[in-house]
Amino acid sequence: MALKSHYSDTPLLECGCDEVGRGCLAGPVCAAAVIFPYDYVNEEINDSKQLSAAKRDHLRQIIERDAIAFAVTEVSQSKIDEINILNASILCMNLAVEKLSIAPQFLLIDGNRFQDKWHIPYRCMVKGDATYLSIAAASILAKTYRDDLMIRLDAEYPMYDWKNNKGYPSPKHIAAVHQYGMCPYHRRSFHLKNQLSLEF
Secondary structure, three states: OOOOOOOOOOOOOOEEEEOOOOOOEEOEEEEEEEEEOOOOOOOOOHHHHHHOOOHHHHHHHHHHHHHHHHEEEEOHHHHHHHHOOOHHHHHHHHHHHHHHHOOOEEEEOOOOOOOOOOOOOOEEEEOHEEEEEHHHHHHHHHHHHHHHHHHHHHHHHHHHHHHOOOOOHHHHHHHHHHHOOOOOEOOOOOOHHHHHHOOO
């Protein structure tokens, strides 16, 4: 089933927002914001978690071509340590909205927690990335951007296998932390169980 192209019955510049990397032990959290034309249709776009890496890379080019505006941002591991992962995720989405070349009139936020910095009307939606095209597109941009970043960082610290686990707590990643300790890209205060209790 194709995802919905818009939330409002009135034509607005609706912006979908999503973030990636909440459950990682290393690297930044990344967020994207995407504005499509009001009645935009694309039956290929879906929640990034439902797509292969090759499909995400293919769709990234289409999204960047077809969007009225898009932006991708990151918040560093040190900032995550300072303000916690929930606040870092919300900050990252606000930064993505700020970076857009056109100001949106309405925000569609994946999840159930948000604090709008720009006084733009918004709606939070659990599983929004499986419901609305703009949120799904944002999830794809954030995911591909962050994956590319973690692959580049893997060249510096190959022992953690980031090219495969992208900073998530895979058995190989956890074993490497025990063997080699943390590197500068690890979230120093990131106790996974406690941090994930702050999730959306």
